[in-house]
Amino acid sequence: MKSIISKKVQQMQPSGIRVFFDLVLGMPDVISLGVGEPDFVTPWSIREAGIYSLEQGYTSYTSNKGLYRLRLEISRYLKKKYGLIYDAESQILITVGVSEAKDLALRSLLNPGDKVIVTDPAYVSYAPLVSLAGGLPISIVTTMKDKFKINPGKLDKLCHEQRPKIIILNYPSNPTGASYRKKELQALARVILKHKLIVISDEIYGDLTYDFQHSPFPTLEGTKKNTIYLNGFSKSYAMTGWRVGYACGSADIISAMTKIHQYTIMCVSITSQMAACEALVDGQKSVEEMKKEYIRRREFVYEGLNKMGLKCTKPDGAFYAFPSIKSTKLSSIKFASRLLKEKKVAVVPGTAFGASGEGYIRISYASNLDDLKEAFGRIECFVKKL
Ligand code: PLP
Numbered sequence: 001m002k003s004i005i006s007k008k009v010q011q012m013q014p015s016g017i018r019v020f021f022d023l024v025l026g027m028p029d030v031i032s033l034g035v036g037e038p039d040f041v042t043p044w045s046i047r048e049a050g051i052y053s054l055e056q057g058y059t060s061y062t063s064n065k066g067l068y069r070l071r072l073e074i075s076r077y078l079k080k081k082y083g084l085i086y087d088a089e090s091q092i093l094i095t096v097g098v099s100e101a102k103d104l105a106l107r108s109l110l111n112p113g114d115k116v117i118v119t120d121p122a123y124v125s126y127a128p129l130v131s132l133a134g135g136l137p138i139s140i141v142t143t144m145k146d147k148f149k150i151n152p153g154k155l156d157k158l159c160h161e162q163r164p165k166i167i168i169l170n171y172p173s174n175p176t177g178a179s180y181r182k183k184e185l186q187a188l189a190r191v192i193l194k195h196k197l198i199v200i201s202d203e204i205y206g207d208l209t210y211d212f213q214h215s216p217f218p219t220l221e222g223t224k225k226n227t228i229y230l231n232g233f234s235k236s237y238a239m240t241g242w243r244v245g246y247a248c249g250s251a252d253i254i255s256a257m258t259k260i261h262q263y264t265i266m267c268v269s270i271t272s273q274m275a276a277c278e279a280l281v282d283g284q285k286s287v288e289e290m291k292k293e294y295i296r297r298r299e300f301v302y303e304g305l306n307k308m309g310l311k312c313t314k315p316d317g318a319f320y321a322f323p324s325i326k327s328t329k330l331s332s333i334k335f336a337s338r339l340l341k342e343k344k345v346a347v348v349p350g351t352a353f354g355a356s357g358e359g360y361i362r363i364s365y366a367s368n369l370d371d372l373k374e375a376f377g378r379i380e381c382f383v384k385k386l
Helices: 007-011 016-024 044-055 068-082 097-109 126-132 152-162 182-194 251-264 270-282 284-307 332-343 369-384
Strands: 092-095 115-120 136-141 166-170 198-202 227-232 245-248 361-364
Touching: 007 126, 016 332, 044 270, 068 092, 068 245, 068 270, 092 097, 092 251, 097 126, 097 166, 097 198, 097 227, 097 245, 097 251, 115 126, 115 152, 126 136, 126 166, 136 152, 152 182, 245 251, 284 369, 332 361, 332 369
Parallel strands: 115 136, 115 166, 166 198, 198 227
Antiparallel strands: 092 245, 227 245
């Protein structure tokens, strides 16, 4: 029978993470190192700001672009932290997480058939969202040898061959934890400027960079005009359920994104926006505390994996490690499903993030150290017995 579902949606694959975690549901005693979500509760002062706003009766819609006060706080935060200047009135849009922001950016910019460079491996939603917006995702493979960073020479060659319009950057990266020092970004920027690419830069993990200062892409010379900078509150402030993110860019792009946003979403919940204001005004200490804990876990995970023979590069940021499981001779799916079945530890097969994720798994260290220790004991036992 002919399907009533659109061809585009029929062709879309369900998220590899979801498929795998449907298996986990209902299994008792599983330790999950699969979720990309902080194990912390949103800091109390932020929760309190949300509650207080409700007590005061703030229950209405806000401006489509978001509360002016929140846009102003974002503009102040970016200026103070990075010297990055965006006008709160015309260059900032509050969105339902970075998830909505990247969809709006793609739909605002893409004409049918336009090409978009996406790394492989990459966060699961980029390629499907490009296709849904009528574009064509083009993969650039990043390898363990290059510490999962985009090689500028490879990018230059790909741009000559494919003539893409956009590149999506994500650093620190989900799933690899890789990020870039300023010098490395400058080398990428030279290629990007040469080929006049528009950049959608997903920097949601920027505050969770561990060994060096994070540099937002639009701080690099010549890049600001054609970069859409995306950030949000989900990860660094442990606010995944509040659904607040933002996009910053030139007024014409933000105005185009606002057009779609006003018809589809109207505005982000006022309670969440008020809580997000508090996060920027008074949440930095909590971010630093959570960051310290992630650093402790990262050391444990990085050393533990390498010790048991699962070669792993040291993550620069975020809360993911992406070890190779090639030494076990198992495929990513087989490794993850046997580990789940035999040892009740859930990890994500690398192939959920693209074909080049074969031979890897993603481990999230957004779980407490006790759970990580127990899980690593089980993984080690599993690997030894193979
Ligand atoms: N971008 C990346 C790289 C992510 O890992 C995630 C969530 O895992 C998101 C965006 C979604 O963030 P949000 O909760 O702001 O929609």
